Amino acid sequence: MQLRWLPNALSVTRVPASLSLIAVYDPHPSLRLWFAVSLVITILISDVLDGAIARRYAIQSKYGYVLDGWSDRAFHIAIYLILFEQGLFGVCFVWGLVFREVTVYAVRASDSTWHSTQTTGERALSKSYALVVRLILLVEIFRAGTQWQIQFPAYSQIVVAVLCVWNLTSYAQLSRRFIISWRRMA
Numbered sequence: 001m002q003l004r005w006l007p008n009a010l011s012v013t014r015v016p017a018s019l020s021l022i023a024v025y026d027p028h029p030s031l032r033l034w035f036a037v038s039l040v041i042t043i044l045i046s047d048v049l050d051g052a053i054a055r056r057y058a059i060q061s062k063y064g065y066v067l068d069g070w071s072d073r074a075f076h077i078a079i080y081l082i083l084f085e086q087g088l089f090g091v092c093f094v095w096g097l098v099f100r101e102v103t104v105y106a107v108r109a110s111d112s113t114w115h116s117t118q119t120t121g122e123r124a125l126s127k128s129y130a131l132v133v134r135l136i137l138l139v140e141i142f143r144a145g146t147q148w149q150i151q152f153p154a155y156s157q158i159v160v161a162v163l164c165v166w167n168l169t170s171y172a173q174l175s176r177r178f179i180i181s182w183r184r185m186a
Contacts, residue, residue, distance in 0.1 A: 003057050008064050010050040014071035017043050018078035025082050027144030037141060043075050044134065065115060069108045072130065073101045079137045086140055088156050093164075100167050103174045111181035122173055129166050136163075 017039050025036045050068055054060045077098055084094045104126075108114050118126070136159055143150060 003053060004059050007050040007054040007059065008061075008067055010046040010053070011064065011067045011071045014043050014046055015074045017046075018071075018074040021075075021078050022081055025085075027086075027141070030145070033141065033145045037145075040134075040137065040141070047072065047075070062112070066109055069105055073105050076101050076130070076133055079133055082137065083140060086144065088136075088140065088159060093160060096167060097163065100170060100174075103171070103178065107174050107177045107181060110185065111177055114177065114181075125166070125169060125173070129170060132162065132166065 021036055021039045021043070024032050024039070026032045047068075050064070051060075054064055080089065080094045080097045083089045084091065089097070142148065
């Protein structure tokens with residue numbers, strides 16, 4: 001089948017696109033901001049399309065699964081760095097978020113049953129976390145681009161608290177899965 005390479009190519013493009021997003025993101029020159037918005041949209045579309053194409057044409061692979069996770073981690077880390085640069089997150093908090101991404105990838109790469117044995121709750125937590133992180137980025141891009149000042153003084157504290165709770169819950173699940181996969185490998 002001629003499309004066999006397409007899902008993996010879509011996944012791989014998210015890594016340089018994520019790095020480019022960090023490099024070009026600047027809310028003040030509107031051209032750079034709109035270029036960043038177009039990169040975010042491209043990354044989000046490629047994230048949806050890679051898996052959809054692989055499933056539609058029955059060309060899923062373990063390599064594609066790992067590659068998709070790697071590309072997701074690149075995008076999430078880019079988001080964290082942009083939000084750090086915007087002053088929404090502190091450096092220690094960003095370190096915790098990045099370490100979560102490393103842990104997710106370690107579990108995903110070491111546990112071959114990770115995807116097939118995830119509970120509905122675990123999968124929902126993972127998907128909703130990704131959605132929330134991406135929505136926070138979009139709100140921040142909109143806020144920066146329109147000079148809109150959120151009239152809610154606790155906005156950044158609420159964002160940090162929500163992600164902190166999500167990360168602690170995620171760490172608890174990831175730690176359990178990591179220990180199980182580590183025991184299997186030993």
